[in-house]
Amino acid sequence: MNLFRRTLLTLFSLVGLFALVFFLSRVTGDPSYLFLPVDASAEARAAFSRAQGFDQPVSIQFFSYLKSILNGDFGTSLRQQRPAMDIALEAFPVTLRLIAVSLSIAFAGALLFGCLAAIRPRGIADRLISLVSLAGASAPDFWVAIMLVLVFSVKLDLLPTSGLGGPAYWVLPVFVLVLRPFGLLGQVVRGAMIQTLSAPFIKTARAKGVAEQRVVFVHALRNAMLPVVTVAGDLTASLLNGAVIVETVFGWPGIGGVMINAILQRDFAVIQATILVTAVAILALNIVIDLAYGWLDPRLRTA
Amino acid sequence: MSNAAVLNVEGLKVSFLTETGRVTAVEEVGFSVARGETLVILGESGSGKSVSASVVMDILECPPGTVDSGRVTLDGTDLLGMEPKTRRGINGARIAMIFQDPLSSLNPVYSIGTQIAEVVNVHQGGDGRVRAIELLGRVGIPDPETRFGQYPHQFSGGQRQRIMIAMALAMKPDVLIADEPTTALDVTVQRQILDLLRELQDETGMAIVLITHDLAVAARMADRVVVMKDGRIVESGDLPTVASAPKHPYTRALLGAIPRLEQARQAALSGVEAKVLLRVEGLSKDYDLPGAPFRAGRTVAALRDISFSLDAGTTLGVVGESGSGKSTLARVLMGLDQPSGGTVQYDGIELFDMSPRDRRRFHREVQMVFQDPFGSLNPRMTIEDILCEPLAIQKDILPRRAWRDRAAELLELVGLQTGHLARRPGQFSGGQRQRIAVARALASQPRLIICDEAVSALDVQIQAQIIELLAGLRQSLGLSYIFITHDLPVVRSLADQIIVMNQGRIVEAGETGGLFASPAHPYTRELLAASGLPDWMAEVVRQL
Numbered sequence: 001m002n003l004f005r006r007t008l009l010t011l012f013s014l015v016g017l018f019a020l021v022f023f024l025s026r027v028t029g030d031p032s033y034l035f036l037p038v039d040a041s042a043e044a045r046a047a048f049s050r051a052q053g054f055d056q057p058v059s060i061q062f063f064s065y066l067k068s069i070l071n072g073d074f075g076t077s078l079r080q081q082r083p084a085m086d087i088a089l090e091a092f093p094v095t096l097r098l099i100a101v102s103l104s105i106a107f108a109g110a111l112l113f114g115c116l117a118a119i120r121p122r123g124i125a126d127r128l129i130s131l132v133s134l135a136g137a138s139a140p141d142f143w144v145a146i147m148l149v150l151v152f153s154v155k156l157d158l159l160p161t162s163g164l165g166g167p168a169y170w171v172l173p174v175f176v177l178v179l180r181p182f183g184l185l186g187q188v189v190r191g192a193m194i195q196t197l198s199a200p201f202i203k204t205a206r207a208k209g210v211a212e213q214r215v216v217f218v219h220a221l222r223n224a225m226l227p228v229v230t231v232a233g234d235l236t237a238s239l240l241n242g243a244v245i246v247e248t249v250f251g252w253p254g255i256g257g258v259m260i261n262a263i264l265q266r267d268f269a270v271i272q273a274t275i276l277v278t279a280v281a282i283l284a285l286n287i288v289i290d291l292a293y294g295w296l297d298p299r300l301r302t303a
Numbered sequence: 304m305s306n307a308a309v310l311n312v313e314g315l316k317v318s319f320l321t322e323t324g325r326v327t328a329v330e331e332v333g334f335s336v337a338r339g340e341t342l343v344i345l346g347e348s349g350s351g352k353s354v355s356a357s358v359v360m361d362i363l364e365c366p367p368g369t370v371d372s373g374r375v376t377l378d379g380t381d382l383l384g385m386e387p388k389t390r391r392g393i394n395g396a397r398i399a400m401i402f403q404d405p406l407s408s409l410n411p412v413y414s415i416g417t418q419i420a421e422v423v424n425v426h427q428g429g430d431g432r433v434r435a436i437e438l439l440g441r442v443g444i445p446d447p448e449t450r451f452g453q454y455p456h457q458f459s460g461g462q463r464q465r466i467m468i469a470m471a472l473a474m475k476p477d478v479l480i481a482d483e484p485t486t487a488l489d490v491t492v493q494r495q496i497l498d499l500l501r502e503l504q505d506e507t508g509m510a511i512v513l514i515t516h517d518l519a520v521a522a523r524m525a526d527r528v529v530v531m532k533d534g535r536i537v538e539s540g541d542l543p544t545v546a547s548a549p550k551h552p553y554t555r556a557l558l559g560a561i562p563r564l565e566q567a568r569q570a571a572l573s574g575v576e577a578k579v580l581l582r583v584e585g586l587s588k589d590y591d592l593p594g595a596p597f598r599a600g601r602t603v604a605a606l607r608d609i610s611f612s613l614d615a616g617t618t619l620g621v622v623g624e625s626g627s628g629k630s631t632l633a634r635v636l637m638g639l640d641q642p643s644g645g646t647v648q649y650d651g652i653e654l655f656d657m658s659p660r661d662r663r664r665f666h667r668e669v670q671m672v673f674q675d676p677f678g679s680l681n682p683r684m685t686i687e688d689i690l691c692e693p694l695a696i697q698k699d700i701l702p703r704r705a706w707r708d709r710a711a712e713l714l715e716l717v718g719l720q721t722g723h724l725a726r727r728p729g730q731f732s733g734g735q736r737q738r739i740a741v742a743r744a745l746a747s748q749p750r751l752i753i754c755d756e757a758v759s760a761l762d763v764q765i766q767a768q769i770i771e772l773l774a775g776l777r778q779s780l781g782l783s784y785i786f787i788t789h790d791l792p793v794v795r796s797l798a799d800q801i802i803v804m805n806q807g808r809i810v811e812a813g814e815t816g817g818l819f820a821s822p823a824h825p826y827t828r829e830l831l832a833a834s835g836l837p838d839w840m841a842e843v844v845r846q847l
Contacts, residue, residue, distance in 0.1 A: 122362055201407060204402065206360075206394065208399075210391075211428060219413075297411065
């Protein structure tokens with residue numbers, strides 16, 4: 001499928017998703033109950049609704065909202081009284097930076113150690129690496145996060161407990177976020193590499209006199225990358241939704257936390273803006289993954 | 304050999320560590336080959352030919368394999384005790400190898416040019432691009448500059464093997480080991496590849512060790528032959544000598560399998576009055592290929608105007624090379640694909656306009672046996688489950704309590720033991736699996752079995768056994784077959800009628816005897832010439 005059609009389809013799904021979010025969030029209830037004092041009069045509520053446009057039929061609200069989007073206006077946060085998109089765009093880079101660093105480390109580590117494990121299946125290296133990656137993939141991240149804070153911040157006082165700041169602030173959240181992707185990807189790399197290393201073309205490479213390192217990292221690895229890229233894409237998408245738990249434990253003002261708060265407060269404009277931002281990011285990611293497939297495996301390139 | 308051997312193997316013993324202990328794969332194997340000479344190692348799968356070649360090439364999987372004893376020398380230098388790094392310098396430079404399946408033997412994600420140039424780069428340094436293009440031209444790839452950057456899937460099977468040969472010859476090796484180099488190719492292409500190897504050998508004076516199970520290939524290529532069986536060499540010498548006076552029973556059996564295949568078939572129709580079972584008229588099938596945006600896709604005609612009829616109790620051979628449309632034909636005849644035009648009548652009823660009831664009967668009475676006995680049986684099912692599945696689908700054949708006996712009966716019918724019911728496909732050899740596949744096809748009591756290359760993946764002796772089994776079943780059960788194959792000699796013993804297909808058309812059709820005696824179409828003649836034995840060999844075989 002070419003890029004043009006792909007982008008077109010992406011836009012379609014965005015509009016669909018957007019409509020869904022718009023209507024569903026309005027099903028959650030009337031925001032005036034959360035914004036006005038509990039004992040506010042019915043008139044006051046009606047006045048609030050009128051001011052926010054909530055008294056209109058939902059479909060009218062939707063179209064007027066779409067119209068304002070076309071003018072670049074994504075609505076205003078009820079709580080913070082500033083453009084919802086600003087809030088989303090402030091929080092998103094925080095999340096993005098965190099997961100970019102974590103996933104890069106996880107990916108590189110998984111490739112290296114997955115390959116090492118696959119060279120001698122059931123060898124010592126393999127057993128050790130499998131143990132670590134399995135433990136990493138299985139450990140619940142909130143628990144690991146809390147334990148790490150207890151040990152390294154509270155007891156040993158080596159690292160800050162939470163917040164944004166210099167490199168020291170990155171160590172614990174990144175470590176927690178690396179664990180699971182590293183474990184999962186490591187297993188996938190190992191499995192794919194074991195299979196690829198038994199392929200006939202590996203025999204050909206050896207018969208050509210190619211050095212073993214090159215056989216593993218050049219001839220086999222690129223062939224083993226497709227499933228790895230698929231899983232890596234899935235992991236990235238799930239983290240883009242917000243590494244909420246880790247963000248919460250370490251007090252990072254990422255997009256996941258913003259979204260959850262907005263939902264709890266029925267701050268519709270912010271819900272819509274954050275979902276739009278992550279949806280665009282995830283759809284862009286999917287396009288990148290498709291391109292990566294084509295780059296990795298010429299058989300998947302379309303003429 | 305009087306002139307000095309360039310490659311010499313002595314007293315080789317190789318064993319594998321398996322779950323049940325150490326198994327010897329190869330024992331006391333020795334051979335040598337001189338410059339400019341071709342040594343053929345002949346034997347069936349599992350005889351140890353490929354293992355021996357892997358040891359020479361230092362690509363044996365260790366573990367589970369180990370070389371227990373023996374010597375391999377190249378120009379007098381010992382190869383087995385060498386430092387890995389030095390040893391690597393020999394692979395691809397002084398000894399090179401080509402393999403059976405050129406598609407899976409080429410790395411799918413790198414361009415073929417890069418893969419050829421890599422050999423030069425690894426052994427000599429530098430780019431290798433110029434040499435790669437020169438080699439591609441030499442092995443007969445047209446327009447090598449453009450094709451340098453293309454990928455293996457963009458080439459045909461024959462071209463891929465040419466590319467493998469170019470890669471092997473990049474450093475002008477002293478010895479080329481060719482492990483079943485033409486087995487995966489069509490017969491006419493087979494011949495071209497063998498001719499190319501010959502030519503290149505004359506040019507470079509390299510020694511060739513050719514591993515094959517195919518007597519015709521051996522006869523065409525060999526200066527000398529070594530026959531292997533169960534990991535040992537049972538016979539060696541000049542091929543004419545070996546063929547005319549085989550000493551070992553296995554060699555005799557191998558030679559004997561040929562006349563058995565070519566023997567005139569037993570009269571198929573004895574007393575049964577001819578009744579048309581299947582009538583095909585003007586059948587065509589087009590496939591639409593998706594086009595680029597704003598451009599119409601292309602249409603490929605896989606079948607064009609196919610007409611024939613099959614009488615009950617007879618066998619029709621459908622012969623053609625890959626891409627000739629024979630597998631598409633099988634799919635349409637099984638009702639798996641809608642034809643684009645024409646009609647198929649089964650027992651007088653139009654196949655693609657059947658009532659559900661008739662369709663059910665059709666699926667019960669027409670069965671299929673596939674090429675790959677490893678892929679077509681579910682590895683996780685027991686043989687009993689596999690054989691009973693058709694009975695579970697067609698509920699009215701037998702009550703459930705009789706299934707087990709029926710399964711046992713079917714196994715006996717195809718020459719296997721009833722004790723095998725609880726086993727799984729993995730525990731059987733290729734020939735046994737194909738017997739199971741036949742038994743499965745028989746389970747629903749069919750009248751017609753379509754065999755799509757059903758014996759192509761098997762060793763010659765096993766081929767002959769399966770053909771015999773099919774012939775016997777036809778007699779006792781009154782079956783009809785449509786036997787699809789690329790291998791003309793195979794159908795000779797079985798088919799009453801043959802149609803030869805090329806590019807989706809029937810180019811020739813007729814009685815088996817007549818077609819073999821006087822093929823009318825040039826393509827049929829080409830097929831016959833390519834798959835047949837050289838005259839002297841045919842003569843030897845005839846006298847057996």
